[in-house]
Amino acid sequence: MKYPTKQKVVDAASxxxxxxGFHGTSVRDIADRATxxxxxxxxxxxxxxxxxxxxVTRYYETYLETIEETLKNSESEQPITRLKQMIETIIQYKQSNHQFSCFIHRELSLDSVFVREMAVTYLAKENYFIKNTFFDALTVSNRNRAxxxxxxxxxxxxxxxxxxILQHEWKDQVIGERSHGAFARKYIKTIEEWIDYVIKSG
Incomplete structure (x- = not known):
């Protein structure tokens, strides 16, 4: 880590x-938490x-780079396999940055202008990756209804x-780092089962 103190401030702010919330946090609060x-x-x-x-910039740039790398490394895989690998990457990243993921999604769900304006380009790119990878898998399953x-x-x-967005609904299932990993694996499996159902019923 090139600037450990800078990172400590970012972690405290997150x-x-x-x-x-953003407005409920002062610079003094952040300084005190980061010492x-x-x-x-x-x-x-x-x-x-x-x-x-x-x-926000660091969160999304790293996030999108991770997705791009996953898609690049899985180019030779079947579309459904690529989709599942991308889903795993997304959930693992969001879970490993759990607090900031919750903060960003909460603000976006409230249509927070100050977060949306920062994230709009990143959200468009994220949508592009998810949409194209998902539609490729659906096309293979002969689903032709747009x-x-x-x-x-x-x-x-x-x-x-x-x-x-609904982190309070899940809080009893996620306690400690090992629990975060277990939750991610379980939730990824749930989404993969949904994908299998959607593809097979196509």
């Missing part, structure tokens, strides 16, 4: 944004908004974000 001087946050990020922009494709895509995208 925890507090998750717990208290750094307030002036250091100004030095690195200029402002709380700058810190949020940095965190309207059907759109409804199924909406269902898939809903499953990918549900644990992070």
């Amino acid at each position: 925890q507090l944004f998750f717990q208290n 750094v001087n307030v002036s250091l946050i100004s030095y690195y990020f200029k402002s709380k908004q700058g810190l949020l922009e940095h965190a 309207n059907d494709h759109q409804f199924l895509l909406m269902q898939l995208k809903g499953m990918l974000i549900t644990p992070y």
Whole structure:
């Protein structure tokens, strides 16, 4: 890690944004949680908004790079296998960044302008990857109804974000790092079973 103190500030902010929301968190709160001087946050990020922009950018750029790498490494696989590998990558990434994933999805579900404006380009790229990979798998299954494709895509995208919008519904199942891993594996399996059902019923 090139800037461990900078990362410590980002981690502290992620925890507090998750717990208290963006507006319910002050720069002083972040400095106290990270055990750094307030002036250091100004030095690195200029402002709380700058810190949020940095965190959102880093989250989505790493996320999309991870998806791209998965798709690139699975080019020779069957479309349904590629789809499942992409789903696994998405859930594993979101679960390993659980608090910030919950914060972002919560803000997007509230149509938070300040998060949506930052994330809009990334969301478009994410949608492109998910849509194309899913539709490739559906095409192989001989599903030719375009309207059907759109409804199924909406269902898939809903499953990918549900644990992070309704995190309180799942909190009893996720306690500690090992539990995060177990939850991810179980949830990935649930989505894969849905995919198998959709493809076979096509």
